[in-house]
Amino acid sequence: MKRRVILAATTAMIGCAAYAEDLEVTHWWTSGSEAAAVAEFAKAFDATGNKWVDGAIAGSGGVARPVMVSRITGGDPMAATQFNHGQQAQELVEAGLMRSLESVASADGWRDIVHPASILESCEIDGEIYCVPVNIHSQLWLWLSNDAFETAGVAVPNNWDEFVAAGPALREAGIQPLVIGRQPWQASLAFQTIVASVAGPEAYGKVFGDKDADVVNGPEMEKAFAALATAREMTAGSNVQEWNQATTQVINGQAGGQIMGDWAQGEFAIAEQVAGEDYTCLPGLGLADIVSTGGDAFYFPAIDDPEVTAAQEELARVMISPEAQVAFNLKKGSMPVRGDVNLDAANECMRKGLDILANGTVVAGIDQMLSPDAGNQLADLMVQFFNEPGMSVDDVKASFIDILEYDS
Amino acid sequence: MVDLTLDGPRGPKPRRAISGRNIMIYGTLIVVALYYLIPLYVMVVTSLKGLPEIRMGNIFAPPVEITFEPWVKAWSEACTGLNCDGLQRGFWNSVRITVPSVIVSILIASINGYALANWRFKGAELFFAILMIGAFIPYQVMLYPMVILLRELGLYGSLTGLVLVHTVFGMPILTLLFRNYFATLPDELFKAARVDGTGFWGIYFRIMLPLSLPIFVVAVILQVTGIWNDFLFGVVYTRPQYYPMTVQLNNIVNTTTGVKEYNVNMAATILTGLVPLVIYFVSGRLFVRGIAAGAVKG
Amino acid sequence: MAQSNVSGRPFRLFRNLNAKIAAIPMILTALVIFVGFSLWTVVYSFTKSGLLPRQDFVGLMQYERLWSNTKWLISIQNLLIFGICMLVFSFVIGFVLACLMDQKIRFEGVFRTILLYPFALSFVVTGVVWQWLLNPDLGIQSVMRGFGWESFAFDPLNNSRIVMFGVVIAALWQGTGFVMVLLLAGLRGIDDEIWKATRIDGIPTWKTYLFVVVPMLRPVMVTTLVIVTAGIVKVYDLVVAQTNGGPGVSSEVPAKYVYDQMFLNQNLGQGFAASTMMLITVAIIIIPWAYLEFGGRKRG
Amino acid sequence: MTEATSQPSLAIHNLQLSFGAVQVLEDVNMQIMPGEFVVLLGGSGSGKSTILNCIAGLLDISDGQIFINGRNVTWEEPKDRGIGMVFQSYALYPQMSVRGNLAFGLKNARLPRQEIASRIARAAEILQIGDYLDRKPAALSGGQRQRVAIGRALVRDVDVFLFDEPLSNLDAKLRAELRVEIKRLHETLGNTMVYVTHDQIEAMTLADRIALLRNGVIQQFASPDEIYRKPVNLYVAGFIGSPSMNFLKGEIAGDSFRFNGRGVSLAGYDGDLSDGPAILGIRPEHVTLSDQPDLEAQVELQEHMGAESVTYLRLDGQRFAIRAPDERRHVIGTTLGLRFDMTRASLFDPRTELRL
Secondary structure, eight states: OOOHHHHHHHHHTTTTOSOOOOOEEEOOSSSSHHHHHHHHHHHHHTTTEEEEEEEEOOSIIIIIHHHHHHHTTTTTTEEEEEOOSSSSTTHHHHOEEEEEEEEHHHHHHHHHBBBSSSHHHHHHHHHOEEEEEEBBBBEEEEEEEHHHHHHHHHHHOSHHHHHHHHHHHHTTTEEEEOOOOSSSSHHHHHHHIIIIIIHHHHHHIIISSSSHHHHHTSSHHHHHHHHHHHHHHHHHTOOOSSHHHHHHHHHHTTTEEEEETTTHHHHHHTTTBBBTTTEEEEEGGGGGGGEBBEEEEHHHHHHHHHHHHHHHHHHHHHSSSSHHHHHHHHHTTTTTSSSTTTTTOOOHHHHHHHHHHSSEEOOOOOHHSSHHHHHHHHHHHHHHHHHTOOOOOHHHHHHHHHHHHHHO | OOOOOOOOOOOOOOOSOOOHHHHHHHHHHHHHHHHHHHHHHHHHHHHHHHHHHHHHSSSSSSSSSOOHHHHHHHIOOBBTTBBBOOOOOHHHHHHHHHHHHHHHHHHHHHHHHHHHHHHOOOHHHHHHHHHHHHHHSSSHHHHHHHHHHHHTTTBBSHHHHHHHHHHHHHHHHHHHHHHHHHHHHHHHHHHHHHHHOOOOIIIIIIGGGGHHHHHOOOOOHHHHHOOOOOOOOHHBBBOOOOOHHHHHHHHHHOOBBOOOHHHHHHHHHHHHHHHEEEEEEEEHHHHHHHHHHHHHHO | OOGOOOOOOOOGGTTTTHHHTTTTHHHHIIIIIIIIIIHHHHHHBOOOOOOOOOOOTTTHHHHHHHHHHHHHHHHHHHHHHHHHHHHHHHHHHHHHHHHHHHHTTTHHHHHHHHHHGGGGGHHHHHHHHHHHHHTTTTTTTHHHHTTTTTOOOOOGGGGGHHHHHHHHHHHHHHHHHHHHHHHHHHHHHHOOOHHHHHHHHHHOOOHOOOOOOOOHHHHHHHHHHHHHHHHHHHHOOHHHHTTTTTTTTTTTTTTHHHHHHIIISSSSHHHHHHHHHHHHHHHHHHHHHHHHIIIIIIOO | OOSSSSSEEEEEEEEEEEEEEEEEEEEEEEEOOTEEEEEEEEETSSSOOOOOOOETSSSSSSSEEEEETEEEEEEEEOOGGGGGEEEEEEOTTTOOOOHHHHHHHHHTTTHHHHHHHHHHHHHHHHHHHHGGSSSOGGOOOHHHHHHHHHHHHHHTTOOOOEEETTTTTTTTTHHHHHHHHHHHHHHHHEEEEEEEEEOOOHHHHHHHHEEEEEEEEEEEEOHHHHHHHHHHHHHHHSHHHHHHOEEEEEETTTEEEETTTEEEEEETOSSOOOOOEEEEEEGGEEEESSOSSSSSEEEEEEEEOOSSSEEEEEEEEEEEEESSSOOOOOOOEEEEEEEEEEGGGGGETTTOOOOO
C-alpha cells in the first residue's frame, strides 16, 4: 500500500495512464457557471487517463445530501463527493466511511501550499486530512447594478449606508432596492454579512464562534439588527426564490442590489458583464475589509479497491494542482486555495477579494462555527424574519440567543 | 261508463335539449373542465414559445411563433452537470425500473389480496391492519432504515433493491384494492374450484386471474403512475447508471442558468409525464370499471 | 364405527400452508418494514443521532426540542389546515362532479379523462405548474390585471397567511378527479330500483343523493378516505416543488420537517422524534378504525 | 343405532363449529345411508349451509369428526373427500365453456383424456346439455346453468352429492321442473345426496329423510311423513305445512282437551297423556266441517286456489285455518262447526315445547 502511494506520487505529475479508472464524482453544481467550473476539473482529470463520471444532482442540501449520505452508508459509495466542509462530514469520517488523504497531503506538502491555512484545517480531523479544499468563497458581498442607479439618478453607492440612502430613489424609479432569494440559507447569509460588516469582524467572531450572548445584546449587534430590519424593508415586494434569479434581476437592472457570496460573479460573467462598468461589488458591504473562508471541498469515501484508491489520490492531486485551481476558480467566480498561483485573468472583484485574503481580515465561515443543525435553525429564523413584516427585532434576538445556547 | 275525451298529452313526452337542468349540468362540467385543462394548456403553449416571447407576453396567449426547440432541448440537449443529453438518458432507465417494479409489486399485492379475501388464515387480518397503517407512514420516515436494510441484504444500489422498495411501499393500497376486488367475486366459485380439486395456486392462476382484468388495469395505472413519477427512491436507492427520468427532470427544472428556461422546463415536464398520461388516456374506461369493482365493496 | 382411523389433528401452522407461504412477503413487509422500522425509529428518537444513527441516549431531549420548535408547530397547524380543506373539498367537489357525471350525460368519457389526467402527473409537476400559475408576475394575477382588473390580487404563494390554500388548490387539481372516479364507481354500483323507488315517492334528486345514496356509498367512501388521508399525511413533494416551505416557514408540513431534520440539519434524532410523533398520531387514529373496519369481520 | 352390516355413506359425529365466541353448530350428529336422499331444512341462520360446507371441507370445523364411506375425512381437502357439490349461484367458471367447466375438476385429477370425454358425454346425455357444451356460461339461461352445475358434480363420479340451495335462484316453474329432474337423477344414479334448502315443498318431495335445523341444532331427523305427522316439538310442527298448524292453548283433563271452557275429545290420539296444561296442534287439512262440531268459529277470509280452498276463521279471538279439497264458498261472518281428526293431531307440553 505504502509502496503504491509513493509510486503514485512519483508518477502523478507525468500523468499516469497506468491506472485508468472510472471515478464517479457526485456534486450539486448544476447552474451554468458551476457546471462550467466542474467541467474544468473533469477535463483535467480525464487528461490523466482516468475518467470522470459525472453524478450531478441538482438542489444542494435537500436532494443531493441524502443521496450522498445514503450511498455512503448504504455501502455503495461514489468515488468522490462534494461536501461542505466544516462539521458536516465529521460523523462520516468518525464512522470510518471516509478515507484519509494524509499520505497525499503530507507527500505533496499541502499544509505549505494551501492559503489561508484555516481552509485546510477544516479538512483536518484528529491530525489527518480528509478532504481536498477546492476553492474559497468569500460570502460577504453586496452586488450592485450600475444601470439601476443610473436609472434612478443616484450615484453608485460605495457602502451599505449610501445604499440604504439610495433606497427611496430606487423605489421611485420602480426598481426593487434589494433582492434576497426566499430560501432560508440566503436570508441567513444576509444576516451573517450584516453582522460581520456592520457589527464588525470581532463581534462576528464572538457571536458565532464563542456564542457570547452578552455580545448579542451589546451595542454593535444593536446596529446590526437595525440594519437587518432596514434590509427587510428594502426587500419588501420581492418574491424571488433562487439566488441566481435574484442575480439576474441585478444584471437586468430590475433590482438595485443583492447580498450574496462571490459565486454570484459567475452569473455576471456568463451575462458578459464587466465588473466596475456594469456592476459593482462591495466586500463586507463596503464597511469592512473582510472575507470569510467558507468553501467547497471534496471527500473521498473509503473504497476497498487499490486501483480506485490510487485514482482517488490522482483526483485529489488534480483538484489541488495550480492549473486546475486557476481554471476552476475563474469559471466558478471563487478564489483558489493556494496563494502561489497566477491569477492575471482575475477581474476587479476577484482581485478585491484576493487582496483582502492577502492583507485584510479573514473570518471563519459559519459552517465551521455552527453545527448544521444550528445553522439551519438560524436560516429558518432568518427567512421567517424576512417574510413576516410583523416579526420584531427583539423576537429575532431572543430566538437567536436560544439557537446559540443550544449549540454551545 | 264515462266517455273519455281523447285530448290532453299523448305520445312521447317532449324533451328539450336546452333545459335548465342541462344548462346547469353541462355548464358546471365545462367550467370545471376548463379549470382542469388550464395548467395543461399553459404547459403546452409555453413549451412551444421562445424565451423572449415568454418574458413579454402573458402565459395564456397562444404562441406567436411556434418552436419545437424547447422539446428538442429537453429531450436531448439539456444539461445535468456535465451530461448534456437531456431526458433521453433517463427514459430507458425509467422503463427498466418501472416494468419489473410494476410486475412484481402487482403480483405480490394480488396474491396478498387473494390470500386475504379467500383464505382467511389466523392472523391474516392483523397483518393486513398493519399494512393499512403502513399506508399512512410518510416515506421520509422509512428512508433511512431502508438504506440499512438494503445494505444488509446486499441489494443497495441495485435495480433489485429498488424493485423491492417499490413493491413494499406500493403494497398497502394495492393489497386493499385486490382484497376488496376478490371479495366481490362469488365465494361459491372459489368453493366450487376447491371441490374440483384446485389448490391455492391453481385457483389463483386459473380462476381468479382470468376474472381480474379490471382491477389489474387499476393496479397497473396506479403503479405505473407512482413508480414512473417517483424521484426520491430512484435517486436514493440506486446509482447514477439507473437514475430515472425524474432525476433529469429535477435537474432541468431545479437548475437555473441565469434565466429560467420555462419553455424547456415545461417541455421536459410534459415529456416526463407522457407515459402515465398515455396509459390513462388509453385505459380510462377500464380504470373506472376496475375501480368500481375494487373499491366499491369494502 | 370405525373410530380407529381417526386422523390426528394436523399441526395448526400447516393448514392452508400455501396461503401462508404466499403471504410471507406481506407478513415480512408488515413486520420488518412497518413494525420493525417504526420501532427502530422510536428507539433512535431517544438518541442524539446526527448524520448517522448512534446509540447516544438522551431521554426526551429531542421531544422537548420538537415541541418548542415553531417550525414543527407551524407544520402541524398547516397539516391540519391542509387536511381539513382537502378532505372537505375533495369529497364535496368529487361527489358533486360524480353526481353530474352520473346524469347519463354525453361525452362522459371526455369529461372523465379531463378530470382524471392530473392524477397521472407527479406532485413535482403539479407543484411546478401551479407555482407558475400562481406567480403574481406571470400567472393568473398578472393576466387578470392585464385584462384591466387592476386591483385583482390573488397571490397565495407570497402571502404567508394564505399560502396553504395555494397548496390546497394545486392538490385539489391533482386529486379530485380520482375521488370523483371512485365515487362515480360507487354511484354506478347502486341498485337502479332505489332510484325508481325514490322517483315514485317523489323525493327530489338532490335529497336522494344526500340522504339515500351517500349512506349507501359507505364502503367506497372508506376506501377513498384511506387513499386521500394517506396522501394528506404524506404530503411532501407538492410543498417542496411549489413553495419549498415558504414564504418563510409558513407552508412547512410534518413530512418535510422530518426530512429536513434528518438530511438538511443532519439531526437524525430530531427527525426520528418528529417521525415518532407522526407514527403515534397515525396509530391513534387508524388502529381503532382499522380494527372496526377490517378486524371484526367473520365468515358467515 | 348403526347396523353393523351396512356402513353409512356419510357420518357426522359431534360436529361443532364456532367463530370466536359465537357457537354456530352445536354437537351435530348424523348418519346417512348409501343411496339416501337427505334434506337439511331450516330458516336462514339455522346452520344448514354451514353443515354442508363442513361436510365438503370448505369450512374448518372446531371439533368432531366427519366420515365419508367409512373414511375419516375430517382434515381432508375437499377434492379428496369423494364429493360433488352444486351451488345456489351455480358458480360456473365464467371464462370457460360448458365443456371446460365439466372437465376442469377431472383435469385437475389428471384423468386420461378419453375418460374425461366419456364422462362428459354421459353427463351431457343424462342432463340433456349436449347442445351447448361449447357455449360460455354467460350465454346460458338460469335453468341451463344449473344443469351444467349439476353436471359438474356428476362427472366427478362420486358417491356423495351435496346441493346448496340449488334451485333458489330459479323461477317457480323451472324450480318445479328441475326438482323433478333431480328426483329422477337420484333414482337413476342411486347416489347419496345431501340437499340444503329452505323450501319445505322441495324437502317434502325430494327427501328420504329430512333434518330440520334451528340455531345450529338438529330438531328432528326423520322421514318427511314422520316429520309431517309426528313433529317432535312446536318449532317443527309450525315450520312444516302451509298454512301452518293451528295451535290452541288449553289443558288436558281426563280424555278431553279443555279450551276456553269447551272440551274436545282426545279419543284416538296416539300417545301417553296425563292431566295438565297443553297445546293442541292440528293441521288445517285435518279439520272438517261438521254438524256435530267439536268447536265453532266465524269465517273471516277465504282463499281459493282452484283445487282446494283455505278458510281463515276466528276462534275465540285467535286465527284458525282450515283447508278443504273443494270449492265451497262461505259468506264472511257465518259460523262454521269444526271437527278435529284427533288421530292426526299433536299435543305439546307448553313448557318444554315437546310433543306429548
